[in-house]
Amino acid sequence: MNTQLRTQRKDGIVNLAIPASSSAGWFRLALRRYAQSSLGRVGACLLVVLVLFCFLGPVLDPASPNQINLIAILHPPTWAFPFGTDELGRDLLIRTMIGGQASLEVGFAAAIASMAVGIFYGLVSGYFGGWLDHLMMRIVDVLRAVPTLFLLVFFDSAFRPNVGLLIFLIAITSWHGVSRLVRADVLAVRQMLYVDAAKISGASHFRILVRHILPNIMGTVLVSSTFMVGDAVLLIASLSFLGLGLPPPAPNWGSMLSDSMSYFSQNCWWLIYAPGAAILTTVLAINFIGDALRTAFDMRLEQEGD
Amino acid sequence: MVHYVIHRILQAIPTMFGITALSFLLMHIIPGGPAVVMLGDKATPQLIAQINRSLGLDKPLYVQYAIWLWHLLHGNFGYSYTYHQNVISLIVENLPRTLILVVVAITLSHIVAIGLGVIQAIRREKIVDNLITIVVYFLYSMPTFWLGMILISIFSINLHWLPSGGVANSPEQNPTLLSELDHIVLPGVVLILVTIPGWSRYLRSSMIETLIQDYIRTAHAKGLKRSQVLLKHALRNSLLPLVTLAGMSVPSLFSGALIIEMIFNYPGMGLLFWNAAQNRDYPILLGIVTLVGVMTIVGNLLADCVYSVLDPRIKYSHQ
Numbered sequence: 001m002n003t004q005l006r007t008q009r010k011d012g013i014v015n016l017a018i019p020a021s022s023s024a025g026w027f028r029l030a031l032r033r034y035a036q037s038s039l040g041r042v043g044a045c046l047l048v049v050l051v052l053f054c055f056l057g058p059v060l061d062p063a064s065p066n067q068i069n070l071i072a073i074l075h076p077p078t079w080a081f082p083f084g085t086d087e088l089g090r091d092l093l094i095r096t097m098i099g100g101q102a103s104l105e106v107g108f109a110a111a112i113a114s115m116a117v118g119i120f121y122g123l124v125s126g127y128f129g130g131w132l133d134h135l136m137m138r139i140v141d142v143l144r145a146v147p148t149l150f151l152l153v154f155f156d157s158a159f160r161p162n163v164g165l166l167i168f169l170i171a172i173t174s175w176h177g178v179s180r181l182v183r184a185d186v187l188a189v190r191q192m193l194y195v196d197a198a199k200i201s202g203a204s205h206f207r208i209l210v211r212h213i214l215p216n217i218m219g220t221v222l223v224s225s226t227f228m229v230g231d232a233v234l235l236i237a238s239l240s241f242l243g244l245g246l247p248p249p250a251p252n253w254g255s256m257l258s259d260s261m262s263y264f265s266q267n268c269w270w271l272i273y274a275p276g277a278a279i280l281t282t283v284l285a286i287n288f289i290g291d292a293l294r295t296a297f298d299m300r301l302e303q304e305g306d
Numbered sequence: 307m308v309h310y311v312i313h314r315i316l317q318a319i320p321t322m323f324g325i326t327a328l329s330f331l332l333m334h335i336i337p338g339g340p341a342v343v344m345l346g347d348k349a350t351p352q353l354i355a356q357i358n359r360s361l362g363l364d365k366p367l368y369v370q371y372a373i374w375l376w377h378l379l380h381g382n383f384g385y386s387y388t389y390h391q392n393v394i395s396l397i398v399e400n401l402p403r404t405l406i407l408v409v410v411a412i413t414l415s416h417i418v419a420i421g422l423g424v425i426q427a428i429r430r431e432k433i434v435d436n437l438i439t440i441v442v443y444f445l446y447s448m449p450t451f452w453l454g455m456i457l458i459s460i461f462s463i464n465l466h467w468l469p470s471g472g473v474a475n476s477p478e479q480n481p482t483l484l485s486e487l488d489h490i491v492l493p494g495v496v497l498i499l500v501t502i503p504g505w506s507r508y509l510r511s512s513m514i515e516t517l518i519q520d521y522i523r524t525a526h527a528k529g530l531k532r533s534q535v536l537l538k539h540a541l542r543n544s545l546l547p548l549v550t551l552a553g554m555s556v557p558s559l560f561s562g563a564l565i566i567e568m569i570f571n572y573p574g575m576g577l578l579f580w581n582a583a584q585n586r587d588y589p590i591l592l593g594i595v596t597l598v599g600v601m602t603i604v605g606n607l608l609a610d611c612v613y614s615v616l617d618p619r620i621k622y623s624h625q
Contacts, residue, residue: 142324144554145602146595149561150579154591157583158336234449238565241451242580257452269459276452283447 027218034296043288050282054100067091077270084270086259096274099251104282106163106246107233113171114232115178115225122182123209127190137183140176148173149238156244163246170235178224185217192216219297226293230286237279253279310614318607325599326378329592330371336588378596384589388582393593396578401597404567404574407490408559411497412552419502420548423509424541430514438506446503450562454496454569461492468492493570497562501555508551512544519543546617553609556602 034040067090077084083092125136151173155161161169189195190213198208214221239245240254248255253275260271341357358364365373377384383393422442426435461467469489516522517540525535564576571577575594582590 138320138324141321141603142328142599145321145325145557145599145606146328147557147561147564147598149564150591150595150598153564153579153583154332154595157586157591158332158588230447234447237449238451241449242565242568254449257455261455272452272455272459276449276455279449279452280444280447283449284443287443287447 027215030219030293030296030298034292037292037295039288040292040296043285043290043292046281046285047289050100050278050285051104054097054104057097058094058101064094083274086256086263086271092256092270092274095251095256096253096278099253099256099275100278100282102246102250102252103233103236103240103254103279106167106236106252107282108229110167110170110174110236111225111229111232113167114175115221115228117171118175118178118224119182119214119221121175122179123186123213125179126183126186127205127209127213129187129190133183137180140180143173143176148235152235152239153242153244156239166236166239166245170232174228174231174235178228181220181224182217185220186213189213189216223290223293223297226286226290230283230290233279233282233286311611314607314610318603321603322600325596325603326375327371328599329596330374332595333374333588333592334367383593383596386582386587386590388585388587389590393589396590397575397593397597400573400575400578403572404560404563404576407494407497407563407566407572407574408556410490410494411501411559411562412555414494415498415501415505416548416552418498419505419509420541420545422502422506423513423544424536426506426510427513427517427540428536435510439510442503442506445499446507448500450496450500450565451569453499454492454566457492457496458569489570489572493566493572496566497559500562501559504555505548505551509544509548512547513540516540516544546613549609549613549616550606553602553606556605557598560598 083096085091086095121136121140125133152169155169155173159165159169195208195212198212203211236245236252237254237257240252241258243255243258245254246252256275257272260275263271341354341363355364363370381394383397385391386393386396389396422438426438429435462469468491522535522540525539526532530539560576563574564579566572567574567576568580575598579591579594582588582594
């Protein structure tokens with residue numbers, strides 16, 4: 001997998017010294033900054049176009065993605081088949097659209113699941129601190145040292161997961177990057193006076209975490225969730241390419257590419273371009289959005305292996 | 307500095323144990339346990355019990371873990387039942403190829419990334435900078451396997467310049483260094499291309515941040531040449547964190563190597579892992595996971611120590 005870029009607040013304390021009550025205004029201001037950046041606009045437009053292509057496209061083009069057509073095998077792109085056809089004469093346009101649905105849905109679901117784990121873990125670790133924090137961060141160190149893809153290949157070999165289990169497995173193997181960022185932010189926020197004030201007024205730990213700390217780290221949460229979606233789409237595509245991800249016969253971008261492995265050597269170049277370009281465009285759009293959000297929330301680039 | 311290094315080593319030790327505990331845990335969540343996998347259709351309760359006894363799986367968990375650790379310390383990673391060979395000798399056989407790939411990729415992508423980062427920082431917001439930024443964006447979002455397929459389709463299938471996979475190690479071919487190199491070019495290029503973006507982006511922003519520091523202005527004011535200021539004062543300071551980043555990127559490089567080795571049929575550790583996963587050969591899988599984990603931690607430790615030598619300002623602080 002790619003080396004991953006993460007985010008970190010540039011000037012932690014200074015920027016965070018905003019009372020909880022005004023965090024909504026601060027948040028809105030950042031979103032306005034986002035809307036003004038051309039990178040953010042391009043990214044958002046690309047993503048909307050892609051989602052329409054995958055989810056609305058099949059409505060306009062009622063061809064079946066699994067319709068075998070033996071008189072149009074390995075057809076290069078023409079007006080009838082704009083993306084060409086595969087080794088069974090299936091229309092690659094409709095397969096790319098339908099395949100995108102699975103890739104996007106599972107990518108989003110996996111990203112949300114691992115964000116949930118990562119945010120919760122980071123909040124607890126940063127807020128309670130002490131030996132618990134120490135222990136929890138050592139566990140993160142262990143996970144960080146093992147390549148995610150190796151773990152997922154292992155799990156696949158052991159469990160042969162269905163889609164639900166796959167999302168769960170991605171969540172438990174890729175939450176740790178987020179948890180470190182969230183924890184670092186929590187460490188800064190928990191020293192704020194308003195947290196002390198909430199403690200003194202008798203608020204429970206849960207209330208302090210959810211009402212006072214979480215709203216103030218939303219920038220980090222939002223930016224890292226965005227990148228997480230891109231990572232998850234890439235990860236699902238890689239797994240499906242390796243034959244581990246989503247089950248056949250329903251198409252998805254990764255498995256379309258691995259199907260074409262045995263045919264593209266016969267100069268059937270169109271087999272690999274549509275699904276690959278679709279993955280690239282998706283991840284590109286999401287990275288644009290993430291970078292624009294990062295600028296809007298004033299965070300610095302921190303790189304991190306995964 | 308000595309204090310810092312000692313502290314980092316002390317911090318790495320529990321993480322090492324964590325890695326062994328993780329692989330021990332993984333071994334025990336395999337459905338049915340190793341005996342069922344080894345026996346396949348022939349599994350009977352008696353046979354399973356017999357194998358469990360011979361593997362020591364009937365002992366209490368902490369005893370099993372202690373035995374497992376003891377074996378690991380002696381380089382005993384278990385026995386592969388598909389290759390009928392010790393796991394460690396399999397790894398030793400396959401690791402060098404992957405290491406070559408990874409080391410070459412780290413080195414060359416660093417060099418390229420540094421060059422790009424410096425050019426971008428100097429020509430900030432100019433055409434060159436924007437152009438590089440766009441290319442880097444594309445590379446960063448590119449699925450590794452797709453990039454590999456595109457390069458195969460261009461350079462192997464259309465141009466016939468380079469082989470699309472494998473290695474030249476068949477006996478009658480009598481592999482020379484050159485024929486070996488032939489087979490490493492495409493996999494290496496893919497790994498380099500997907501590794502560059504992270505580092506060049508980092509370097510660009512870190513250079514830009516360094517260029518506004520006071521000591522840079524001082525260096526200019528002293529009348530130093532522009533190139534001297536850029537290379538000696540700015541670049542050196544922006545390069546330092548890159549040492550740590552290189553250490554941290556080891557796992558992602560191995561992930562990349564897994565996919566690349568599979569596409570190019572390049573017989574390294576990634577391909578060994580992949581084939582073992584197909585055969586459910588768990589001793590190999592766990593051996594490699596443990597080894598990569600330990601290598602990453604040692605790599606990080608070394609990187610941090612080198613960093614603390616290079617940068618006298620660093621002291622251990624509780625972050």
